[in-house]
Amino acid sequence: QTLENMLASVKKGKKINEEEIPPPVALGKGASSPQPSPASPLPTAHPGSLQQPPQPPAASAPKPQPPPILPKPQALLRGRQREYKLAALHAKQRGDLEMATKYYRVAKSFDSLLEAAGNGHPVELSSVPPPPGKTQNLAREQRGAKAIEAFLRLSPETDVPPPPRDVLEALQQRMERYKTAAAQAKSKGDDRKARMHERIVKQYQDAIRAHKAGKTVDFSELPVPPGFQPIQGTETPSGDQSIAGVLETAMKLASQEVHEEDDGAEKAKVGVSGDSGPPDAEPPSSPVAQQQLAFLEGRRKQLMQAALRAKQKNDIEGAKLFLRQAKGLDPMIEASQNGLPVDITKVPEAPVNKEDFVLVQRRGVHISPEAASQYLELMKLIRQQHEMCMNYSKQFTHLGNIAETTKFEKLAEDCKQNMEILKQAHARGFPLPKYHYEQRTFSVIKIFPELNSNDMVLSIVKGINLPAPPGVAPNDLDAFVRFEFPYPNAEEAQKDKTNVIKNTDSPEFKEQFKLYMNRGHRGLRRVLQTKGIKFEVAHKGGLFKTDRIIGTAQLKLEALETACEVREIIELLDGRRPTGGKLEVIVRIREPLSSQQLETRTERWLVINPSTMPPVTWGGATAPSPSSPHLTRVRLPPPRSRAVPTLPSLNLLAFDQEKLERKMLAYRQAQRPVPPELREQYQDIAQRSQLLRSRLQHGDPPFRKEYLAQLERYLQLYTETARRLGTEGNR
Template sequence: MAKYQEACAQAKAAGDDRKARMHERIAKQYQSAIRAHKAGRPVHYEELPVPPADPGAEQGFAAVLDAATKLVSDEAQEAEEGEEEEAKETKPPAAQTPKKPMLAVPPTVQGRQKSPSPSLERLAQKEGLSPTAQQQVDFLEGRKKQYMKAALLAKQKNDMEQAKVFLRAAKGFEPMIEAAKSGKAVDISKVPSPPGDEDEDFIMVHHSDVQLSEKAEEVYAQLAKLLKEQYEKSMMYSKQFTHLGNITETTKFEKMAERCKKNLEILKLSQARGLDPPKHHFEERTYKTVRIFPDLSSTEMVVVIVKGMNLPAPHGIATNDLDAYVKFEFPYPSTDQPQKLKTNVIKNTNCPEYNQSFTLNINRNHRGFRRIVQSKGLKLEVLHKGGFLRSDKPVGTAHLKLEKLETESEVREIVEVIDGRKPTGGRVEVRVRLREPLSGQDLQTICERWVVLEQPQVVL
């Protein structure tokens, strides 16, 4: 603290107010730590900044990375031992036959099941925690280990700045872990996503000396595309359940994403060696998911005007000369002060494609908003854009009901365009989204065709 107070005084004398304020804040952080220590409360020393001139900073950083190295090696060894024991138990003794070399793939500890562990209930009773609290602790500690391993990998690539970023993120889990151990509820929607989800993880390895047939190249490209799509879906479902606080489903989909990622690595290695594509098969999988749009806040409603279809042209306008746009009105916060917006003009077509999104301000808990959703809905009007000194001409109107938002997070309808009460034959496709339904959850059952790679055998 004295060092930072001295640095603050020097910065003030030099006229550097920004640096002075920074050192003053750090000094106050040390003062708070001193008060906590005197009061008998625990102090997290690793969270206190170390003066740049102090060699202990880099030593501490190296010590943490060494601990991460030990963590990875110990877990990998445990996983390998568990696999060997499992193989001994499940495989009957057989005659010794020559074994083909296997493709060397680094073990992925996160997605691998270890030998059976005590149930959550017994573990929770042992530590004096409820099963839910123990589940949260396990989830947070697992996520912390992921960031420690990411820091280790960054260090091995000599990217020390990235390693420090991952280490700081790993330390950020410690207060949440302590809160969970003390019985406090932790909002896992604020927990950072697993590190290493960047697209560059999926860049295929290219070797100029590798010769593959056109058919093999096509199979590799198709498998890579399917696996990447499966990875993205798994991560999307994981994030949805994270926002809902469902740890079990979050972990399940994270493990599925990890398996897809491992299969992509196998695919890259096989292609780089010029091997035939690995054997694979398809499985029909059924998942129960909850549809949610986590990018939206609880005060936002998104209206998407997708396209118009076979819109009628006003009198005196040819169909191919129709310059149509759509404007809509949502009577919130009141009918006297509705929110009004409109699309761009698409010229010379009666089937315009807009694909424009508009964000409306709402209060999902307000009784007036719920009443409008249940009774009034969204009013749309299609118009033809007039030219110089010519006013816009109406094409027709449409109405979108929004009652489904009570139980669904998205309403998607193709509404009919009418002229007064007379159908015109034209239609408009519209979507309306909320972060989540107004009542309950938008539960969905999804059936998908999932590609699964079989473990390849290769000659190295």
């Protein structure tokens, strides 16, 4: 009963007198079982509290057991880290990515503890989280992970700050780390290393200023201090940085260390390697992210189509350019798919195919001159609408406004659909489709995207009733204009003059001058508000005669604070006396200096109604083949014959469309380009199906009745053809 009482006391945490423990009894190999059982749970139950556990004697004489002391700190930490890595792998295989991520973060936090323990520093094992068993409480694991993070913050060896809340805090943490390293290098007399760290601190200071100003910062160019994780949102899209890649790496390490679980580790490796990174990434859920992704994919599609058109025209260089631009969008699309914001101002412009706005008439199709003129007029209006939409889309793209950019891209696509309806109707000789006008109101931001941020363009348009100097008739006036913009200062003022317009007192100059300004310069606003631009209108002197000034004017530019264009007709003065003459000038900058210039524009918008198209004929002289439902095989009599259907069947169109899709898919799977003829056939069938479906939805009852009659003719035609082919033995 002595040993049992001692064992009960030890379990209750009481102390015992080791001298009262009886000596071990040699009973052979089988006598070693009683003693390890009471001592085995002690290290795992309270790893931090048993710094000096009791040492019961070994019970085996042939193979004496060592006393059940606590394992070394490195062994305990490494074993616990291995358990968390395996738990992360199992959670990943179950599809629980959230739990896998938590387990892996806890496992990674052991690295610093192992490093500190390896350097001989004391490690408080009470902060080690418990094993991640199935019966463990997640709250205890999280508390253990927080305890490790607290230890890391206090450890002088690791010196890794807590995880940052945002990008700005991450930059500041890294800058402080390099400041500390520079100070340490200076104290040790290593000036070269100190200067290197100070240069890195300067890079981080510039990056912090740019980030606060809302500018894009390339974090990949900033050095990362040892032990710091990549800034959130800037991780490389490689497989090693994704959760699947990280877990796969952890599994390999665990499989190397845990020899007794080789089979299980191999199965886990196959399971993880089979899961690729992209399927784990969920599509963006916010509306802005979805708009961003749709915009990028649409722009890539436009660039790929432009590359294909250039290749068909044997413009290899142009095709390569568009292809490079399309491929350059892949990283942005991948980032958008992962829910990260992208800078759409760097997206290349959408190429415009001029052939889309050209009407082509088929052979044998006759259109009256009046109808042809109306077609051209409608096409001109649609082209203008399309250009307007693309200009607005370009402006909002430069501003980074994805919502407005997407809206105008959609309007431009609608214009292309209307244009396609016109082209199809014109090519087949149909009467002009019905159309109507709508009032469309747009809220746009006025901007001149062709100008740079520091450009100012001065346009001197014309003079009006300029006064002639004494002795000169108005019709003999040879006028020109000099101007002076006192920026950046009066000594370095920007000056220029127009050409001379002879023999008129109302000359039209129509000249532009590009001036320079710095938006961030403090003196710019003072110059614009107080001085502006000074003008002198002069009469050109003849031989040995000087130029004579006939009037001066000054244009104040304070309106550029809230507007990007100033258009004024300023009065010419002789001193302070009005001369009666005037000068029209325009000043433009890219965008207002202090705010955006919002405008509300109402446009008269042309809309083509596809439901008013005439019956869609199938090429005029083709009909179903007896041997195949494909509708382009057999030539039939003119459309007046009752046997020739004038409307295709939606089911037959769908069959043809599906057949073409299979052919195109075969080309793509073979990594070969789809032939243009095949693509054109597919687009033609899709257009016919769309027009017919629209007519059936919005058409009148007589049209639907005619369509049913055509389907009955199809049924009769195919039945007779099948019966005839069957009697001929052609199965």
